[in-house]
Amino acid sequence: MIITEENILAALRNVEDPDLKKDLVTLNMIKDVKINDKNIAFTLELTTPACPLKDMLKNACVNAIKHFVAADAIIDINITSRVSKPVDTSQLKAIKNIILVSSGKGGVGKSTVASNLAITLAKNGAKVGLIDADIYGPSVPTMFNLVGAKPSAKETEDGKTLIEPIEQYGIKLLSLGFFADPDQPVPWRGPMASNAIKQLFNDADWGALDYLLVDLPPGTGDIHITICQTFPIAGAVIVTTPQQVALADTRKGLAMFKMPGIDIPVLGVIENMAYFIPEELPENKYYIFGKDGGKMLAEQFDVPFLGEIPLVQGISTSGDNGRPISLEDNNPQSFAFNEIAGKVAQQISINNIK
Numbered sequence: 079m080i081i082t083e084e085n086i087l088a089a090l091r092n093v094e095d096p097d098l099k100k101d102l103v104t105l106n107m108i109k110d111v112k113i114n115d116k117n118i119a120f121t122l123e124l125t126t127p128a129c130p131l132k133d134m135l136k137n138a139c140v141n142a143i144k145h146f147v148a149a150d151a152i153i154d155i156n157i158t159s160r161v162s163k164p165v166d167t168s169q170l171k172a173i174k175n176i177i178l179v180s181s182g183k184g185g186v187g188k189s190t191v192a193s194n195l196a197i198t199l200a201k202n203g204a205k206v207g208l209i210d211a212d213i214y215g216p217s218v219p220t221m222f223n224l225v226g227a228k229p230s231a232k233e234t235e236d237g238k239t240l241i242e243p244i245e246q247y248g249i250k251l252l253s254l255g256f257f258a259d260p261d262q263p264v265p266w267r268g269p270m271a272s273n274a275i276k277q278l279f280n281d282a283d284w285g286a287l288d289y290l291l292v293d294l295p296p297g298t299g300d301i302h303i304t305i306c307q308t309f310p311i312a313g314a315v316i317v318t319t320p321q322q323v324a325l326a327d328t329r330k331g332l333a334m335f336k337m338p339g340i341d342i343p344v345l346g347v348i349e350n351m352a353y354f355i356p357e358e359l360p361e362n363k364y365y366i367f368g369k370d371g372g373k374m375l376a377e378q379f380d381v382p383f384l385g386e387i388p389l390v391q392g393i394s395t396s397g398d399n400g401r402p403i404s405l406e407d408n409n410p411q412s413f414a415f416n417e418i419a420g421k422v423a424q425q426i427s428i429n430n431i432k
């Protein structure tokens with residue numbers, strides 16, 4: 079068979095993206111096909127740089143071309159991505175997907191998860207921002223080694239003043255902690271807190287972002303309602319620990335996102351501190367808070383289970399030292415965060431195609 083672009087595209091129509099349930103040609107993911115004798119090159123444009131199916135799709139393309147077009151073809155696939163976004167007409171047009179990171183209870187590791195997910199998505203090549211909206215105890219300044227940092231302001235051409243997010247580890251950051259005295263007992267309350275948070279979205283120079291993560295305060299309250307009702311949210315990630323007391327509060331958090339008038343897609347549940355691994359015995363797992371609580375909760379609410387993170391000292395010390403663990407490339411916990419970040423991005427891509 080003569081190798082033509084039509085033959086190649088016809089072959090690739092047999093490759094379906096298992097998440098998006100359509101073939102790669104219909105999804106407009108195949109670009110720039112070039113043919114030179116038996117050499118075939120093209121670009122496969124994914125919906126997220128963190129796509130967990132990258133290798134699988136690449137292999138499927140090679141197999142389809144070899145099977146339907148030419149068994150001896152030499153195939154070179156260049157993988158890129160263009161992050162998809164929900165259809166919306168909001169003022170935050172340059173921000174493609176706002177992801178809420180939420181928990182029913184305080185102290186379950188929501189900020190740890192939000193920070194590590196942000197870093198992991200950025201490491202995969204996405205443009206990422208993080209808003210720390212935790213009015214009770216903003217932890218982003220500590221986790222990103224930015225205690226005492228103050229964002230600067232800039233004047234736009236039309237005379238508006240914009241806050242400049244602070245960039246650290248490739249992520250644009252704004253935290254309520256940058257604007258309050260860390261020793262003040264209750265820095266933000268009621269309408270003042272809601273207004274401050276709205277400003278972090280509306281009056282900041284975010285530029286173009288693929289993902290803007292929001293570290294919410296624990297529980298369900300005014301801040302949650304304000305954010306959910308003011309901004310177009312792509313979805314919420316729920317962080318829980320396996321104890322019954324945490325799960326009970328997580329149920330309420332999950333139910334809030336499903337309430338009429340809020341109705342935010344739940345991207346899934348992450349079980350943090352799922353088991354304890356002692357540093358000197360890394361093969362041993364101790365289920366000190368019970369087993370599979372997060373997984374069962376996800377099943378019960380019919381939302382995806384995104385994965386589990388163990389309780390390890392390295393996660394806590396790295397956060398306290400201002401360099402979250404996922405900055406380390408070869409750490410098992412970085413692999414765990416990479417898998418979870420891939421699943422979060424995958425769920426967003428699935429929702430955006432609906």
Ligand SMILES: Nc1ncnc2c1ncn2[C@@H]1O[C@H](COP(=O)(O)OP(=O)(O)OP(=O)(O)O)[C@@H](O)[C@H]1O
Binds near residue numbers: 184185393397
């Ligand atoms: N998987 C883990 N292993 C070890 N320590 C952890 C883990 N996850 C979180 N921690 C530690 O637990 C503490 C609380 O975590 P974090 O601040 O992320 O929780 P949070 O849910 O955001 O809390 P808050 O309710 O105050 O916002 C921190 O000291 C953090 O380093």
